[in-house]
Amino acid sequence: MHILASRPPKYGAKRGHEAVKGDMSSKLFENFSALKEEVLGSAFWASGYFCATLTRMMKEMTKKVFGRSF
Structure with missing residues (x-):
């Protein structure tokens, strides 16, 4: 999964990463109850993440690639 x-x-990357993982897993478990049973006793997400910064130019290029504005 890729998220821009x-x-x-003032908010670090780790804090944002943890918030996204927590919110998304809650929503997935709400909508797909069988998923919660499959994951029971193990981690839903991998423990790591990758974070990079984008310059203004790279952000514009990314917008063109994905075809929508952010």
Whole structure:
């Protein structure tokens, strides 16, 4: 899964990453109850993540690739 997010500098990448993983897993378990039974006793998400910053130019290029504005 790839997510392009913009956050104020005062919030670190780890904090944003944990929030997204927590919110998304809650929503997935709400909508797909069988998924919760399959994952029971193990981690739903991998423990790591990758974070990179985008310059303004790279952000514009990314918008063109995905075909929508952020």
